[in-house]
Amino acid sequence: MTRQTLLALEGISKSYPGVKANENVGFTIGAGEVHALLGENGAGKSTLVKMIYGLVRPDEGQMTLGGAPFAPAAPREARARGVAMVFQHFSLFDALNVAENVALGMDNPPPQRELAAKIRDVSEGYGLPLDPARLVGDLSAGERQRVEIIRCLLQDPKLLIMDEPTSVLTPQEVNILFDTLRKLASEGTSILYISHKLEEIRTLCDGATILRRGKVVGSCNPREKTARELAELMVGTTLTPPERAKIETGEVALEIKGLSVRSLNPFGTSLKDISLSVRKGEVLGIGGVAGNGQDELLLALSGELRSAPAAITVLGQPVGQLGPNDRRRVGLLTGPEERLGHAAAPDMSLLENAFLTGAVRRRLVRNGFIDWLETKIFAEDIIKTFDVRTPGVLTAARALSGGNLQKFVIGREIMQEPAVIIVNQPTWGVDAAAAAFIRQALLDRAAAGAAVVVISQDIDEILEVADRFAALNEGRLSAPVPTKGLTVDRIGLMLGGAHGMHSAEGHDHATA
Amino acid sequence: MLRLEKRPNPSRFWIYGTPFLAVALTMIAGGIMFALLGKDPVAAIKLIFLDPLFNGDVASYSRPQILVKAAPLVLISIGLSLGFRAGVWNIGAEGQYVMGAIFGAATGLAFYPTESRLVFPLMVLAGAFGGFIWAMIPAILKTRFRTSEILVSLLLVYVAKQILASAALSFLKNPEGAGFPGSRNLAQIPAMANGELIAGTGLHWGGVAAFLAVGAAYVLLQRHILGFQIKLAGQAPRAARFAGVNPDRLVVLCMGLSGALAGLAGLFEVTGPAGQITIDFGVGYGFTAIIVAFLGRLNPLGILFAGLLMALTYIGGELAQFMLGLPAAAIQAFQGMLLFFLLAVDLLSNYRVRLIGWGAR
Numbered sequence: 057m058t059r060q061t062l063l064a065l066e067g068i069s070k071s072y073p074g075v076k077a078n079e080n081v082g083f084t085i086g087a088g089e090v091h092a093l094l095g096e097n098g099a100g101k102s103t104l105v106k107m108i109y110g111l112v113r114p115d116e117g118q119m120t121l122g123g124a125p126f127a128p129a130a131p132r133e134a135r136a137r138g139v140a141m142v143f144q145h146f147s148l149f150d151a152l153n154v155a156e157n158v159a160l161g162m163d164n165p166p167p168q169r170e171l172a173a174k175i176r177d178v179s180e181g182y183g184l185p186l187d188p189a190r191l192v193g194d195l196s197a198g199e200r201q202r203v204e205i206i207r208c209l210l211q212d213p214k215l216l217i218m219d220e221p222t223s224v225l226t227p228q229e230v231n232i233l234f235d236t237l238r239k240l241a242s243e244g245t246s247i248l249y250i251s252h253k254l255e256e257i258r259t260l261c262d263g264a265t266i267l268r269r270g271k272v273v274g275s276c277n278p279r280e281k282t283a284r285e286l287a288e289l290m291v292g293t294t295l296t297p298p299e300r301a302k303i304e305t306g307e308v309a310l311e312i313k314g315l316s317v318r319s320l321n322p323f324g325t326s327l328k329d330i331s332l333s334v335r336k337g338e339v340l341g342i343g344g345v346a347g348n349g350q351d352e353l354l355l356a357l358s359g360e361l362r363s364a365p366a367a368i369t370v371l372g373q374p375v376g377q378l379g380p381n382d383r384r385r386v387g388l389l390t391g392p393e394e395r396l397g398h399a400a401a402p403d404m405s406l407l408e409n410a411f412l413t414g415a416v417r418r419r420l421v422r423n424g425f426i427d428w429l430e431t432k433i434f435a436e437d438i439i440k441t442f443d444v445r446t447p448g449v450l451t452a453a454r455a456l457s458g459g460n461l462q463k464f465v466i467g468r469e470i471m472q473e474p475a476v477i478i479v480n481q482p483t484w485g486v487d488a489a490a491a492a493f494i495r496q497a498l499l500d501r502a503a504a505g506a507a508v509v510v511i512s513q514d515i516d517e518i519l520e521v522a523d524r525f526a527a528l529n530e531g532r533l534s535a536p537v538p539t540k541g542l543t544v545d546r547i548g549l550m551l552g553g554a555h556g557m558h559s560a561e562g563h564d565h566a567t568a
Numbered sequence: 569m570l571r572l573e574k575r576p577n578p579s580r581f582w583i584y585g586t587p588f589l590a591v592a593l594t595m596i597a598g599g600i601m602f603a604l605l606g607k608d609p610v611a612a613i614k615l616i617f618l619d620p621l622f623n624g625d626v627a628s629y630s631r632p633q634i635l636v637k638a639a640p641l642v643l644i645s646i647g648l649s650l651g652f653r654a655g656v657w658n659i660g661a662e663g664q665y666v667m668g669a670i671f672g673a674a675t676g677l678a679f680y681p682t683e684s685r686l687v688f689p690l691m692v693l694a695g696a697f698g699g700f701i702w703a704m705i706p707a708i709l710k711t712r713f714r715t716s717e718i719l720v721s722l723l724l725v726y727v728a729k730q731i732l733a734s735a736a737l738s739f740l741k742n743p744e745g746a747g748f749p750g751s752r753n754l755a756q757i758p759a760m761a762n763g764e765l766i767a768g769t770g771l772h773w774g775g776v777a778a779f780l781a782v783g784a785a786y787v788l789l790q791r792h793i794l795g796f797q798i799k800l801a802g803q804a805p806r807a808a809r810f811a812g813v814n815p816d817r818l819v820v821l822c823m824g825l826s827g828a829l830a831g832l833a834g835l836f837e838v839t840g841p842a843g844q845i846t847i848d849f850g851v852g853y854g855f856t857a858i859i860v861a862f863l864g865r866l867n868p869l870g871i872l873f874a875g876l877l878m879a880l881t882y883i884g885g886e887l888a889q890f891m892l893g894l895p896a897a898a899i900q901a902f903q904g905m906l907l908f909f910l911l912a913v914d915l916l917s918n919y920r921v922r923l924i925g926w927g928a929r
Contacts, residue, residue, distance in 0.1 A: 379812050380810060397807060399807070399810065403578070411796065412800070412810075413811060415811075426791055
């Protein structure tokens with residue numbers, strides 16, 4: 057089947073100080089094609105789609121859309137030409153309802169009542185049911201994404217750009233999204249699909265362009281390649297999955313009993329009666345769709361949220377009432393999801409950031425004064441052991457790439473030899489090589505006798521590292537099950553299925 | 569077209585270079601303003617910046633005045649800068665300064681007519697306590713009821729000024745003052761006077777305290793865990809909580825410290841240069857100190873220089889008013905320009921300015 061070309065890029069280059077984000081990039085998307093843009097974090101995918109959407113201008117190169125030259129100076133111009141985009145991070149207001157949020161993103165919104173009717177029409181037509189009058193703050197992540205998609209569909213786009221759309225969805229929700237996208241494609245809408253999840257691309261996309269370090273390194277029909285071949289094209293080297301020696305688990309190191317904590321955020325998820333226990337040498341994976349209480353669970357464990365003393369015990373010692381540093385003293389260390397601003401202070405040097413959590417266990421304070429020499433040894437140790445690429449310890453944390461900073465932050469905790477370590481999204485937005493390194497480091501820590509808890513939205517990651525799996529759904533934790541023999545479908549159901557969604561094709565994946 | 573690009577690392581050069589650039593730009597813009605007012609701009613700038621130091625006719629008076637004016641500014645600024653770094657905005661140092669003076673003076677006068685020199689240290693403690701207590705009001709309201717410390721501390725300035733007026737008119741009024749408002753002149757009571765320590769320098773105990781505060785703040789910020797927590801809480805509040813910093817404790821600490829230092833400044837002023845509690849004792853040091861804190865980039869050494877510079881423009885400004893007939897408002901506008909340019913060029917340390925031709929779109 058030959059398709060008419062909708063969008064063509066030729067010789068696109070874009071530089072930022074110190075980096076070439078894109079260099080001589082070219083590819084074409086046919087009408088009605090689902091085209092994948094594949095690459096690791098930092099490969100230049102985001103910059104490229106921002107240029108197509110008019111957020112960034114290319115330094116060199118041309119684009120044509122529907123045969124005519126296309127050089128949008130602003131997203132408004134791109135939208136006028138029929139380009140719509142669903143961002144990875146939603147731009148929605150929690151305190152407004154669905155219709156109001158949709159109106160805010162439109163150039164000429166119709167009156168509310170008309171808009172609400174339209175939203176209902178489109179949402180039912182594409183199998184994305186959505187009540188226009190509901191508050192966005194009450195919606196799940198999957199439903200929020202539907203708001204964004206419907207906002208785009210109302211503008212009748214010729215090209216729909218989707219940036220990592222499945223990172224917030226359960227497997228069932230992913231299937232429903234794919235049915236919607238296929239229906240759109242069959243009606244002639246082209247879709248540019250950005251992801252680094254290979255299996256998804258193999259099931260959904262007709263063509264793929266692979267980027268590495270800003271350059272096109274290949275294009276293919278993803279259905280004809282194995283996931284491994286795609287991964288190696290994307291990374292440029294052969295990958296080795298993390299290994300773990302079979303270890304005997306020891307006594308219980310972390311025990312949580314009936315932990316209930318109110319969220320600090322009015323639209324956050326409070327924790328409800330959570331119980332679990334993790335033994336020495338064991339890795340527990342906690343899965344869940346974003347916003348189901350992961351952040352609150354981490355805060356409750358780090359000591360930023362307090363609870364009853366006996367709700368959390370570490371090595372038999374109650375710690376629920378203790379603050380972060382007292383918990384560190386006991387041996388409970390944590391790695392929050394947000395690297396910049398939570399795990400690390402962006403404008404502070406790596407030296408200061410090493411001190412940030414290392415002060416207690418590394419004894420970096422004497423009579424209230426900071427031992428900067430000792431801190432420097434600690435920071436350099438982290439940088440060396442965890443292969444953090446940085447000019448030195450005085451570099452600001454924000455100057456590091458995501459992967460390097462994450463290696464530093466996780467390394468900082470592991471190097472303090474925790475008895476219990478809890479990490480939230482340890483490899484989010486990190487390149488494949490760094491992700492493999494971090495997972496291996498966590499497994500090594502478990503092998504050294506620590507209890508490890510990995511909270512992650514990446515099911516593949518959990519299956520790779522965890523011995524047991526538990527799902528966090530609306531602030532409740534399921535009973536853990538062994539990961540051995542667990543299927544993605546079963547995990548999806550544990551994560552809460554598809555929250556009552558229906559697919560565009562009519563069959564209901566939630567009950568499949 | 570100009571475009572700003574964020575630097576990956578803050579520029580070391582511009583962190584130290586911006587205050588000088590700001591002073592230079594202020595001289596240019598101020599010169600234009602003076603020219604528009606029909607005055608010789610070069611003479612006016614020279615009068616403000618150079619004559620107080622080097623003109624033989626006035627320097628013997630104005631040179632010591634620089635330390636006299638800089639001491640309270642630096643002392644208050646150091647305290648404020650710690651809070652500002654932690655994101656605790658004490659805008660009411662003027663009130664704490666006034667309360668420090670009233671507490672200190674009242675303590676001294678309670679022992680009148682003692683000749684024991686021990687009363688002076690006691691007054692110093694009372695002055696620091698007065699400022700501390702006045703700053704505790706917004707601090708505790710904030711930690712208990714989440715009120716804005718900005719508003720509460722600012723409004724308490726006006727309460728303090730009412731108390732000042734009442735002190736000058738009633739409870740601290742000089743019984744031998746022939747009915748005039750104002751307390752006894754403390755500078756003339758040997759046991760309570762804060763006189764010049766080295767003749768001809770203008771250095772009094774307030775100056776000594778200011779230098780000590782600069783040194784202590786420097787060590788605190790560079791080496792002490794409290795300084796680290798202050799910086800961390802200001803830059804990344806969530807990371808601070810993760811690091812185990814208690815934000816409420818930090819609010820109380822920063823407010824208390826800045827209040828105590830402002831109170832000290834008030835005490836040294838009322839026992840020295842001002843001499844007595846009068847209705848117009850508060851001349852705005854507490855507000856100017858905010859400018860000094862930012863002019864010095866919230867850095868102790870920077871504040872020392874900024875305080876001296878600000879004192880210089882005060883004295884030079886008075887000189888220019890007197891010699892050239894410049895209106896007082898023009899001098900205030902000139903000082904305002906200094907703060908404006910400083911904040912404006914501040915972005916050079918974190919951003920790079922690029923010139924982009926119109927053709928390159």
